[in-house]
Amino acid sequence: MDKQKAENQIKALVELLNQYGYEYYVLDQPSVPDAEYDELLRELRQLEKEFPELITDDSPTQRVGGKPLDAFKKVQHNVPMLSLSNAFNEQDLRDFAKRASGGTEEAVTFVCELKIDGLAISLTYENGKFVRGATRGDGNTGEDITTNLKTIRSIPLSIKERGTLEIRGEAFMPHKSFLALNEAREEQEEEPFANPRNAAAGSLRQLDPKIAAKRNLDIFLYGVGEWEGSAISSHGERLEKLKELGFKTNPEWKKCSTIEEVIEYVTYWTKERPNLSYEIDGIVVKVDNLEQQEELGYTARSPRWAIAYKFPAEEAITKLRDIELSIGRTGVVTPTAILDPVKIAGSTVQRATLHNEDLIREQDIRIGDTLVIKKAGDIIPKVVRTLTEKRTGEEKEFQMPTDCPACGSELVRLEEEVALRCINPNCPAQLMEGLIHYVSRNAMNIDGLGEKVVMQLFQEKLIHTMADLYRLEREELLRLERMGEKSVTNLLESIEASKENSLERLLFGLGIRFIGAKAAKTLAMEFKTMDALQQATFDDLIAVDEIGDKMADSIVQYFSEDKVTELLDDLRSLNLNMEYNGPRKSEADNDSIFAGKTVVLTGKMEEFTRNEAKELIESMGGAVTGSVSKKTDILIAGIDAGSKYDKAQKLGIDIWNEQQLKTVVEE
Known part of the structure; x- marks a missing residue:
């Protein structure tokens, strides 16, 4: 193909794919099947590979690219990104409306928007091209996070607007992405994020854009810093224009003619916010007319024409009765607060994680203290602060043990880790947690082997390793409490059936550090057999999509252990399946009613x-x-x-x- 023809074809493909991306990520109304989009994207990648000099900045292939950065550059905001003053009740809103009207009865129209709990960012476009994205920083100077923002699919890389346009919005992590991210972090023995806002901010400040790309962030745009030649007269018109240009705006905004309508909007969303798929922490109220905004002006820190109504934080006060320690299957020692039961955000809370010893020291938490707790992101119970003024003198400082409470081995803190860890491979708590994980639903899925039954079998010394499960005999099980003929029969049948499980279940069940259920399936689909995976090198592993350096290191280290080789040989001798028998990537039934659905x-x-x-x-x-x-x-x-x-x-x-x-x- 000659260069001119390739250039025309690349241009057409970029335009078409960007339109399809807009329909999918912004409008939520895809017009073509994913398979068709993927085929066009493959075609574009091939052309760009043959003619790299024809790659354009707005090509969808440029969403994630380039090497990790050493550091973020500083960006000076031409128009400061100011924060908003706060309102906490109806009277604060009425006072704001009165100030906005100059103390008169002059009618002022407002626009109300949901206050997204994320990271404030600015996007700069020059002659239709996205050239820079930055954090708010201190309002005057932010950080250049252009490469990470390009990974957010709802941000257009090009728009049909000339001149310079700087728009502002909030990048955020939807609930679904947040829960999936924390689940993956917990599987890899990493500390979960406390809330979606921290997760979004942490993702956009990754020096490697490939990490940000995996976090599935989104964005809503709502404001303007600079817009050359714009003749728009109201904020509502501005939102409509942004939407018309291809930007994702929040559809729940509303124009209100009176402050009473504003209060109704606030009341409605105070009640309805749990039903949203993303986190909000308040309502932003703005004067709609842009001329009136200019007349009202600014203070040193915030505009006079806008205010943020903050939802009251739902907190509760309770008593810390004890701190329990649990040993995870990789030896991490986690302290957990045992609380007097208290209702918060719709459920009763009796436990809250304290994460690690450093957090207990930082917050000066003592057994017997009165604590304020809340659900971080309305999801995870979290200690907010200690009410030291309520101390009686009977409270006790908590001391983390130096030895493992389960096996007596010395606890260690590995380099760059805040958690204490038991590194004894024969620690009974780790062995038992490993067995509980092995039989769990997402692993070998052995019905009848719940946590209590595993603990009972372990304490009776009937099982010590995973292989021991397959040597259990009917007579020894019948001697145990709450084990009748029927339950023993069902249990043994379920254990036997688990031998036929596909490889990915066994891989996940083994509890290899950093290897969650998704990574286990990826590995099983790629290597097909346990033998092939055992022989895989570090380079073989990192060549697999979604398998990073830490995972590859962990897998190589795991299979190099003699005890692991012995365990796998033992499981083979017991006739466990060691091959992947699930659907191949290319073998989905195209005639099925579910194909492409x-x-x-x-x-x-x-x-x-x-x-x-x-x-x-x-x-x-x-x-x-x-x-x-x-x-x-x-x-x-x-x-x-x-x-x-x-x-x-x-x-x-x-x-x-x-x-x-x-x-x-x-x-």
Whole structure:
């Protein structure tokens, strides 16, 4: 192909793919199947590979690229990014409205917007091209995070607007991304993020943009720093114009003619915010007319024409009764606060993680203290502060032990870690936690082997390693408490059935550090057999998508251990399957009713577990997601389906019951 033809084709592909991306990530209304988009993207990549000099900055292939940065450069904001003054009650809002109208009865129209709990950023476009993205920083100087912001798919890399345009918004992490990220971090023995805002900020300040790209961030744009030649007269018009240019704006904004309407909006969202798929921490109220904004002007720190109503933080006061220590399967010692039961954010809380010894020292937490707690991000119970003024003198300082409470071995703090760790491979607590993990639903999924049963078998010295599970005998089980003929029969059948599990379940069950369920499946699909994986080198491993250096190091180290070789040989001799027998990447059934479909599961299933249903749908070419949207094709509803069912009805989505799923599977 000659260069001119390639240039024309690249230009057409970039324009088409950016349009499809806008429809998918901004409008939530995809117009083509994912497979078609992927095929066009592959075509573009091939052309760019042949003609690298024709790559443009707005190509979708440039979303993640380049080497990790050594540090972020400083960026000077031409127009300061000021913070907002706060309102905490209705009277504060009424006082703001009175100031905005100059103390008169002059009518002032307001625009109300949801206050997204994320990281404030600015995007600069020159002659239609995205050239720079920055954090707010101190308001005058921020950090250049352009490469990380390019990984957010809802940010357009080019727009149809000439001149210089600097717009502002909030980058955030949706709840779904936050929960998935923390689940992955916990699987890898990393400390989870406290809330979505910290997670978003931490993601955008990664020096390696490939890390930011995996975090699935999003953005809403709401303001302007500079806009050459704009003739817009109101904030509402500005939001509409931003949307027209291809920017993602929050659809829940509302124009209010009176402060009473503003208060109604605030009241509504105070109640409804738990139903959003992202975190908000208040409502922003702005004077709509831009001329009036200019007349009202600014203080040194904030505009006079806007105010942020802050939701009251739902906190509770309770008593710290004790601090318990638990030993994880990798030896990490985690302190947990045992609290007097207290209701907060809709549920009763009796425990809160204290993460590590450093946090206890920093907050001066003592047994017997009165504590203020809240749910960070309305999800994770967290200690906010200690009410030292309520101390009686009977409180006791907590001392972390120097030896493991389970085995007596010396606890150590590894380099660059804040957690204490027991490194005794024969520590009974680690062995037992490892067994509990091995039989769990996402690992070997052995019915009848819950945590209490595993503990009972371990304490009775019937099991010590994973292989011992497959040597259990009926007579010794029948001698145990609460073990009858039927339950023993079912348990032994379930243990026997687990021998046929696909390789990824065994890999995850082994508890290799940093290898979660997703990474285990990736490895199983790539290497196919345990033998091939055992022989894989570091270079072989990092060549696999989604397997990084830490994972590869951990796998190589794990399989180099003699005791691991002995365990795997033992499991082979007991006839455990050591091969991947799930669907290959290219073997999804294209004739299946689920092929290319997005499916959501909700409610309680009777015929299948949630994971069984998910695996069946995926094996037939479907994708299972956690929330209902316009992109959902089928909702499969079990008992007590709830809000997802209601939303699917409103959107006109095809709704199945569990029997319909069973029929398709049987066919």
